[in-house]
Amino acid sequence: MHALRVRLRRLARLSRAVLRNPSASAGLVVIVLMLLMAVFAPLLVEANTPDPYQMPRDWAAINAPPGTPGHPLGTTPEGGDVLYGIVWGSRLSVRLALTVASITLAVGITLGSLAGSIGGRWDEYIMRVVDVFMSIPELILALAIAGILGPSFRNIILALAVVGWTQYARVIRGEILKVKQKEYVDSARIIGETPLRVYLRNVLPNSLTPIIVIATLDMGKIVLVGATLSFIGLAETGLAEWGNVVSAGQQGVVAGRWWVATFGGAMVFLWALAFNMLGDGLRDVLDPRVEGR
């Protein structure tokens, strides 16, 4: 009970420090706005039927410039409403980031813990697998997986989940090797705690700090890479997703229709920027050594 109260107090102190950091709080504001847009999407723009994640097509107004009545941000060459793609695209971005982050975190922490705690042959095997995944640039491996599975948003999520766990496994393993040396871990072991209990109560909670920063930065990167894959064309046609909106506008750019690509990409940029600012702020707060850079 006491331990819980100490942890809560530490959390409160940390959040105050984060809020005092100007770039972190600016990032946080943007993130909250994006989340609100995702939650209240049906109130902002009426849902398309039957599939709300397909942009509604207005064939009477294709390639309409911004400011057209009914299409404040213009339309794509198929008459898809750009504003609709942006608002409902926030939902798909939230889904993408949360799904991929939770899968990669779970897999990465489990495998990294196994490698760091058990060590020996398992460590060797797991780290060789990590090495192999890291021998191929992330986007290229994800591109290949999504390409072989076939174009769909679900396969983009799957591809990013398969590729993204290695960084967590590596960092957790390194942290656990460090924490294992600490005296409090020895004392827990000496008073007869089981290895699993020592791991869950003493080792893991004290190894998670760098993971918080990496996961925050990763939330931005996942959407960035996911949008890149759907820009290349690996999502369903007409999907209300930011990268896909840019993809729909790509051909038009050369003909002077700048708006589709510009608005769609700006959302990806804002999203990534917000999480990078929050992540950098968190790093300053959690790791005072690099403060002030």
Next chain:
Amino acid sequence: MEIREYVVRRLLKLPLLLFLVSVLVFGLSRIGGSPIGIYLEHDMTHEQVVELEERFGLDESLPEQYVAWLGGLFRGDLGFSAVSAAPVATVLPEKLAASLELSVLAAFIAFGLGIGLGTFGGARRDRFADHATRVIAVSGASLPLFWFALLVLILFYLVLGWAPLGRSDPYLYGQIVHPTGLYSVDALLNGHWPAFVDAIRHLWLPALVLGYEGLATITRVMRSSLVDELQEDYVDLARSKGLPERFVIKRHARRNALMPTVTVMGVAFGLLLQGSVVVELIFQWPGLGRWIATAVLRGDQATIMAFVLVAAVIFLLANLAVDVAYAYLDRRVVLGE
């Protein structure tokens, strides 16, 4: 441990990694649909399909299929690229040359300009020039490359009309012989000045965009490590000796600040490799990146597998080179672990 021994040990580990990568790539091709799917036509007879299956060894076990595929790789048989309607091994060299030309210039921009800009900003900490370089450094990590490329295209192609799309003027391209496949180099070898100008005119903008992410990464690390170095005692000593500030930065601080910068160069190489997909797609550059982008949309497994293999080999060698360079620069590093 001697540097030579370290390099040899890293080189010995390379075949194991390459073998594991080849297993991963082969595994990839078997998670999707059948590898012959892309060659099937509606009017094929049953016998033709069976013949295709036999040619791909689909009636054998997976390890046997892997060995057959690997044997093919060593004989230079990378399979048949459906999107190019030609054997992968035939198409690969010219695509590789086109991508290489673009990436080499982009690498010069990323590394050369990045070190320069980082030094420039770090030496003027918290002044206007520093803030300006930090905008580049910070935006690089958040800017979606595909969006940045399109914005640049709007500005330089649409508004200013300074940069053409594609790689060359077909007429000028046909005027010269191509011994290396690098258009700008070939033009120089031919002594054909208009072709060289044409090559550079097509090359500079996509190279700048491709180099941007790496440039941002290098600038950021270079700047912050220079700022750290400038607070060290040896810098104070050099200054108190009366050395001019430019000399202090160039001969003393920058040298040490380069160490952390070298470590992120491997990352920058990865950014160049993966960035080429999007940049070549947008600037219609006929290289590996655009090839793979078309291949993934059609599920063309032979092309995808070849590309991933080539990318892995380049990336592994680049990282090896970076590690060796680091070890060479910093003799304090305890090599091996």
